[in-house]
Amino acid sequence: MNVLILQGSPRANGNTAWMAEEYRKAAEAAGHKVTLVDVSHKKIAGCMACEYCHGKGNGACVQKDDMQELYPLLAEAEVLVLAAPIYYFTLSAQIQAPIQRIYNMQKPPKVTKMALLASSYSPGVYDGAICEYHGIQSYWGVEDTGIVTAKIDEQKTDATKTKIEKLVAAL
Ligand SMILES: Cc1cc2nc3c(=O)[nH]c(=O)nc-3n(C[C@H](O)[C@H](O)[C@H](O)COP(=O)(O)O)c2cc1C
Numbered sequence: 001m002n003v004l005i006l007q008g009s010p011r012a013n014g015n016t017a018w019m020a021e022e023y024r025k026a027a028e029a030a031g032h033k034v035t036l037v038d039v040s041h042k043k044i045a046g047c048m049a050c051e052y053c054h055g056k057g058n059g060a061c062v063q064k065d066d067m068q069e070l071y072p073l074l075a076e077a078e079v080l081v082l083a084a085p086i087y088y089f090t091l092s093a094q095i096q097a098p099i100q101r102i103y104n105m106q107k108p109p110k111v112t113k114m115a116l117l118a119s120s121y122s123p124g125v126y127d128g129a130i131c132e133y134h135g136i137q138s139y140w141g142v143e144d145t146g147i148v149t150a151k152i153d154e155q156k157t158d159a160t161k162t163k164i165e166k167l168v169a170a171l
Pocket residue numbers: 009010011013014015016017084085086087088089090119120121122123125
């Protein structure tokens with residue numbers, strides 16, 4: 001399958017980047033085509049709610065920032081993996097902006113499956129992120145292949161790597 005991973009932590013050697021990379025390695029080993037994008041180092045603004053995309057723009061977003069690189073990838077993706085740290089009990093702002101800019105497409109047209117990778121310091125802080133993830137997944141009518149979370153003592157461990165490999169096996 002054509003897999004697109006959006007990585008939303010600004011820490012290049014952090015836990016979320018590690019989780020995204022483990023997913024990429026396992027998916028490539030299983031024969032999938034994988035694109036991993038570090039959206040946290042892209043210039044992607046929030047949606048302006050101008051409705052240009054639903055009117056004159058005929059699906060195109062009026063904002064010409066780095067989201068324009070993501071739109072062709074989203075148009076072809078069959079699996080969308082969201083990878084993000086928890087900031088203040090929800091997904092990081094760096095991943096919220098590209099998610100909300102998918103407004104022009106309503107849904108990435110070929111996506112049939114999703115997964116969530118999330119990391120935090122503490123336990124018990126994932127409800128907001130999981131609620132958002134399930135909201136998007138059910139709004140789009142796509143399959144949830146699973147969620148892997150990693151709090152501080154679960155980060156970069158073999159146990160977390162095994163959980164990520166199980167998600168990939170569900171593709
Ligand atoms: C702005 C900010 C807000 C955070 N908020 C939370 C939080 O609400 N709950 C929590 O457990 N950790 C919180 N953290 C810690 C990160 O979620 C945690 O360090 C995570 O592993 C970082 O992932 P990374 O290594 O991919 O950057 C926060 C960190 C930052 C920088």
